[in-house]
Amino acid sequence: MTSKGRVLSAVGHRVSDRTPITFDAEKEVYEALHTYYGTESKEELFDCLHVDTWMILPGNFIYPLSEEGRIEKTSIWGYRTRTTAYSGGTYDELVESPLAGKDTIHDIDRHRWPGDDALDFSHIPGEAAGHADRAIIGVFTWGSYFIATFMRGMENLFVDFSLRRAYAHRLIDTITERILFFLDKLLDRYGEGIDIVYMADDYCSQLGPLFSPDMFREFVVPYLGEVVDRVHRKNKVFLLHVCGAVRPLLPMIIEAGVDMLEPVQIRAKGMEPAGLKRDFGKDICFYGGVDLQEVLCTGSPERVSDEVKRLIDILGREGGYVLGPGHTYIQPDAPLENIEAMYETAHLYRPWS
Secondary structure, three states: HHHHHHHHHHHOOOOOOOOOOOOOHHHHHHHHHHHHHHOOOOOHHHHOOOEEEEEEEEEOOOOOOHHHHOHHHHHHOOOOOEEEEOOEEEEEEEEEOOOOOOOOOOHHHOOOOOOOOEEEOOOOOHHHHHOOEEEEEEEOOOOOOHHHHHHHHHHHHHHHHHHOOOOOOHHHHHHHHHHHHHHHHHHHHHOOOOOOEEEEEEOOOOOEOOOOHHHHHHHHHHHHHHHHHHHOOOOOOOEEEOOOOOOHHHHHHHHOOOOOOOOOOOOOOOOOOHHHHHHHHHOEEEEEEEOOHHHHHOOHHHHHHHHHHHHHHHHOOOOOOOEEEEOOOOOOOHHHHHHHHHHHHHHHOOOOO
């Protein structure tokens, strides 16, 4: 079975020759793994790790080319970040939200939103064709809520949801118009070869949703359903990224038509694998699951291997599971031997073959 077939079988809740595997990591982890395996390309590394997916981002995904290499950068949406060092590498920290303190609908309307050519999808068909044996995941941009948290500031946005509902609706609707334009552009002009469309839209903390389910239904479900509908009209699969304790929102996420959920952060409240599989396993494909908070970073290779087998036994039963990191990006504190144990075990463990 091909990697593509393996992943799409999981989406269809069918058991294949083995559990499909995905991978992503911080850039420092990529560099360390290249040294560890003696690989020079991403393709060679993915072959070593037995990875079944291949994600393609648009050009200028967050920043225009003119901002490349700067410590302080302005994104295509207009918010500013600063490159900040930590013990394992660097990350971009938000330093300015352009709509913070701008509380009128006129402020939203006059903001300079990304133009039609802000994102470059032209390379996607060629890259997809070059990796056609794997399941191709195409990215267009983030979800409207996620972008709004950067534009407005999270606390301001939550006040908007409660006290300035007309403002909140205009902000979400304005961002939605842009993300739907970019989605249509990807699907209509550059979608050949894409199997799965991916969108990140983080609504939750480790303990639960950051705002009420009623607000989720009012502000998020309408655009989420529209995104999914457009993806399905092109006969493609939709993969939603939501970190944290998403369980209370899962019925609405499933109702909106989402096919796959990433990253399945199992240490978050309510995210125990057995309960998720029991209550939602027939309706959604789980994607991720391997704990980065304790198991991968502090456990032994044997413990990592045991955890991979446990997740496959629970989430992979009767299909519906793609194994990968439970926080999208493997962090630099994960020992390379543990990463190797994770991927070798996932490749070799075949309880139903």
